Amino acid sequence: MLVNAPALTAETTGGAEAAAPLAGSGARSLLLNASMEPLCIVSLRRAVVLVMTGKATVLESDGRLLHAEHVVVPLPVVLCLTRYVHVPVRRPVPPTRRTVLQRDNHRCAYCGGGADTVDHVHPRSRGGRHEWTNVVAACVRCNHRKADRLLPEIGWELPFVPRAPRWSVAFGTTSVRAEPLWSQYVVA
Ligand SMILES: [Zn+2]
Known part of the structure; x- marks a missing residue:
C-alpha cells in the first residue's frame, strides 16, 4: 500500500536557505480523520506519502516546502484524511x-x-x-x-475537575505540547 518513500528535502518559503535533507530528522505529523478527530501521529515521510497519493490534505504547515520527487508540498504538521476511516472504539485507558x-x-x-x-x-x-x-x-x-x-x-480545593483523558494517553501529551500547531486539534 505504501508507495516508495520519496526523498525529502525542505526549504523555507523565503527560499534563501539551502534545501536541507529531512530524513531522520524525527519530524512527525498529526493525522486527523476526515471528521477532524485525531487519529495518530505519523512520520513526516508517511505524511508526505498520504498527501502525494491524495489520501490526505495538509491543514497546518510550518511554512516550509517539501520537494518530493516532482511535487512540492507544504511540510505537513497537521493533515487530514480525505475519506473517513472507521476506527474501532478505543479501549479506555485505565488510571495508573x-x-x-x-x-x-x-x-x-x-x-x-x-x-x-x-x-x-x-x-x-x-x-x-x-x-x-x-x-x-x-x-x-x-x-x-x-x-x-x-x-x-x-480547606483544600482542586484547581480542575479530574476526568478521563479524551484521547489515548499513548499519544503523549508531551509531544502535543512540543508542537503548538497540534494543540487546537488535540484536547489533552
Ligand atoms: Zn504538592
Missing part, C-alpha cells in the same frame, strides 16, 4: 500511576510542584473509587499531608 501523572503533566494538583504519586481525592478508605474522576497527581508531601481526609475538611 503512569497515565495519571501523564494526564496531569507530573504536576501536583494541590501545590503545583512536581508530582510522583497518585492521590485519591475522595480517599479509598472512605469509599472513594479508583477512577479517573477521583484521582490526581500529587507530590509525596501533599499526599502525606492530606492522608485520608476530604478536601473540605482541610
Whole structure:
C-alpha cells in the first residue's frame, strides 16, 4: 500500500536557505480523520506519502516546502484524511500511576510542584473509587499531608475537575505540547 518513500528535502518559503535533507530528522505529523478527530501521529515521510497519493490534505504547515520527487508540498504538521476511516472504539485507558501523572503533566494538583504519586481525592478508605474522576497527581508531601481526609475538611480545593483523558494517553501529551500547531486539534 505504501508507495516508495520519496526523498525529502525542505526549504523555507523565503527560499534563501539551502534545501536541507529531512530524513531522520524525527519530524512527525498529526493525522486527523476526515471528521477532524485525531487519529495518530505519523512520520513526516508517511505524511508526505498520504498527501502525494491524495489520501490526505495538509491543514497546518510550518511554512516550509517539501520537494518530493516532482511535487512540492507544504511540510505537513497537521493533515487530514480525505475519506473517513472507521476506527474501532478505543479501549479506555485505565488510571495508573503512569497515565495519571501523564494526564496531569507530573504536576501536583494541590501545590503545583512536581508530582510522583497518585492521590485519591475522595480517599479509598472512605469509599472513594479508583477512577479517573477521583484521582490526581500529587507530590509525596501533599499526599502525606492530606492522608485520608476530604478536601473540605482541610480547606483544600482542586484547581480542575479530574476526568478521563479524551484521547489515548499513548499519544503523549508531551509531544502535543512540543508542537503548538497540534494543540487546537488535540484536547489533552
Ligand atoms: Zn504538592
